[in-house]
Amino acid sequence: MDYQKTASEVVKNIGGKNNISHMEHCSTRLRFTLKDDRKANIEKLELIDGVMGVRKNVQTQIIIGNDVVEVYDKVKEIVGDIDSSGNGNNGQKQKWSAVLLDFIIGVFQPTIPAVAGGGVLKSVLLLFNMFGWMDPASQTYRVIDLIGSAPLYFLPVIVAITAANKLKVNAVVAASAVGALLLPDMTALIEEGASLFSIPIQGISYASQVFPAILLVLFYAVLEKFFTKVSPKAIRIFFVPMMSLAISVSTTLLFLGPIGYVVGEQLSTVILFVFENVGWVATGILAAILPFMVVTGMHKAMIPYAVSSMGGIGKELLYLPASLAHNISESGACFAVALKTKDEKLRATAISAGISALFGITEPALYGVTILHKRVLYSVIISSLISGSFIGIMAVEAFALVGPGLASITMFANPDNPMNLTWAIVTLLISLTISFFSVLILWKDEVKHVEEADKTFNHGSFESTEINSPVEGTILPLSKVNDEVFSKGLVGAGFAVEPTLGELRAPANGTISMVFDTKHAVGMKMANGAEVLFHIGIDTVQLDGKPFEAHVKQGDNVATGDLLVTFDIQAIKDAKYDPTVISVVTNQDQFAVDQTKVNESVSVQQSVMTVSPIGG
Numbered sequence: 001m002d003y004q005k006t007a008s009e010v011v012k013n014i015g016g017k018n019n020i021s022h023m024e025h026c027s028t029r030l031r032f033t034l035k036d037d038r039k040a041n042i043e044k045l046e047l048i049d050g051v052m053g054v055r056k057n058v059q060t061q062i063i064i065g066n067d068v069v070e071v072y073d074k075v076k077e078i079v080g081d082i083d084s085s086g087n088g089n090n091g092q093k094q095k096w097s098a099v100l101l102d103f104i105i106g107v108f109q110p111t112i113p114a115v116a117g118g119g120v121l122k123s124v125l126l127l128f129n130m131f132g133w134m135d136p137a138s139q140t141y142r143v144i145d146l147i148g149s150a151p152l153y154f155l156p157v158i159v160a161i162t163a164a165n166k167l168k169v170n171a172v173v174a175a176s177a178v179g180a181l182l183l184p185d186m187t188a189l190i191e192e193g194a195s196l197f198s199i200p201i202q203g204i205s206y207a208s209q210v211f212p213a214i215l216l217v218l219f220y221a222v223l224e225k226f227f228t229k230v231s232p233k234a235i236r237i238f239f240v241p242m243m244s245l246a247i248s249v250s251t252t253l254l255f256l257g258p259i260g261y262v263v264g265e266q267l268s269t270v271i272l273f274v275f276e277n278v279g280w281v282a283t284g285i286l287a288a289i290l291p292f293m294v295v296t297g298m299h300k301a302m303i304p305y306a307v308s309s310m311g312g313i314g315k316e317l318l319y320l321p322a323s324l325a326h327n328i329s330e331s332g333a334c335f336a337v338a339l340k341t342k343d344e345k346l347r348a349t350a351i352s353a354g355i356s357a358l359f360g361i362t363e364p365a366l367y368g369v370t371i372l373h374k375r376v377l378y379s380v381i382i383s384s385l386i387s388g389s390f391i392g393i394m395a396v397e398a399f400a401l402v403g404p405g406l407a408s409i410t411m412f413a414n415p416d417n418p419m420n421l422t423w424a425i426v427t428l429l430i431s432l433t434i435s436f437f438s439v440l441i442l443w444k445d446e447v448k449h450v451e452e453a454d455k456t457f458n459h460g461s462f463e464s465t466e467i468n469s470p471v472e473g474t475i476l477p478l479s480k481v482n483d484e485v486f487s488k489g490l491v492g493a494g495f496a497v498e499p500t501l502g503e504l505r506a507p508a509n510g511t512i513s514m515v516f517d518t519k520h521a522v523g524m525k526m527a528n529g530a531e532v533l534f535h536i537g538i539d540t541v542q543l544d545g546k547p548f549e550a551h552v553k554q555g556d557n558v559a560t561g562d563l564l565v566t567f568d569i570q571a572i573k574d575a576k577y578d579p580t581v582i583s584v585v586t587n588q589d590q591f592a593v594d595q596t597k598v599n600e601s602v603s604v605q606q607s608v609m610t611v612s613p614i615g616g
Helices: 003-013 068-079 096-130 139-153 155-167 171-182 184-192 211-230 236-296 298-313 319-340 344-358 363-368 374-393 419-442 450-458 569-574
Strands: 020-025 029-034 053-056 060-063 465-468 473-477 493-499 503-505 510-515 521-526 531-536 548-550 563-567 581-585 591-595 607-613
Touching: 003 068, 020 068, 020 096, 029 068, 029 096, 060 363, 096 139, 096 155, 096 298, 139 155, 155 171, 155 211, 171 184, 171 211, 171 236, 211 236, 236 298, 236 319, 236 363, 236 374, 298 319, 319 344, 319 363, 319 374, 319 419, 344 363, 374 419, 493 591, 493 607, 521 563, 531 563
Parallel strands: none
Antiparallel strands: 020 029, 029 060, 053 060, 465 607, 473 493, 493 581, 503 563, 510 521, 521 531, 531 581, 548 563, 591 607
């Protein structure tokens, strides 16, 4: 992959540097909060080399896979310092739930590497203790254990930094404000029963507590912006942090801290109640629906609970065990696809995705294999449901907040209950086995196998097809199209026509495979199996279908010359868009394209291209 080129195309098609309000990455995705979501060209983003898919809910999420770090670094080089002025989405109204979810993701997502690293380190120590390889009373064990405990203990400070970055206030001062709650002397004072302004301070230990820290930083952000506005510039450097610190920390000790503590406690209580009453059912169902949650990004809503549970009770009982069942199910399914498919490209994708999922990262598997093939999705759901129910019945507990997989299996090590790790390993094997054999049984290539294709070609069923011009006008080579995605042949080989009449007609016999909602593009499968995309205009998806009228629908059989779409050429031009009609063969790996005419006037009755099966 050309990381520089991929990054450049991504930045260009999300509206440019000036449209980015916030950006980050997770294990497989670039995540952008955009000032104006309407400027993101999803259609073009999905066609960029190296992009596995695009998801758009609260953030614009671009799925890259295992190369996400390299692409992100190149994006940062291109973007530089982001102009964070004006986060307001240019008049777009966002639902409060969307704003809240965006804030949650922005705050909790960056904390995961530190919490996961510390958690896995502690789980490895627990494993060493279980096997008697290290004495928990030894100084070496205790020092390493404290190192692993640090991210959770200082989680409030970490959350303060991420929340301040999200709110675009001084992260150092915000971290100092939350740090005041964790001072040993402050903790001792609170335990003794201290008061502030004659108001008793509740005896709460703020170590590992995230919700009090978030409330503090939210209040601090309001104070910082207020005092920055009203204070004289000459004293602003010390006056703003002084006043913001004093007021925000005092208010948190008296009011916001207890509120946040109760929120965290109640969240864990609710989950524990669900687990105790319908434990294994909840785990099984959650594991089964995780494919859909991950695809939509809604699994991120579980992070606050998981972080709070780790900080509060030191373990997690629902989300991470369910994730183990789902992650390994994805892995087994991908390995079966790799073994069974005749598609070399799909096999390579499945092997890579299967390995990633085995180590706890499922998005390459989901976007590259699972959601594209129904039989794989069904197998993953069945396997996740069964193995998720099993791990729930065994009441397996997780002790580290990291993507469950083969390398992180020690996160289930518990010296007080050695069977906890054993049942986790059994779940891993169940998930791998069920999903692997389910796909092995159910899988069927959605394109013809190589052997079948060769046989068909030899019998003459797949013959060369003459393609007429779909519109009247002047035919051009794709290289002349003012769109790099088409001009460089990224979508497929073909031709373009500058139309003189706004009628798109079937250039051969075939079946309509797709009609875009905006009616500016139509897909058609020819009788010989060639798949042709007709795209009316450049960037005309922005016109929301207004100059277009479709006369066919998906599944319609059409004959040469049948009217597919009418469009208003002048209206497209008046809206400052190029009306050039593009025709490309999208399954070009299976078909050879021979263009017979270029740079001349053509009618819809003239043959302009021949499409022949490769090997036929």
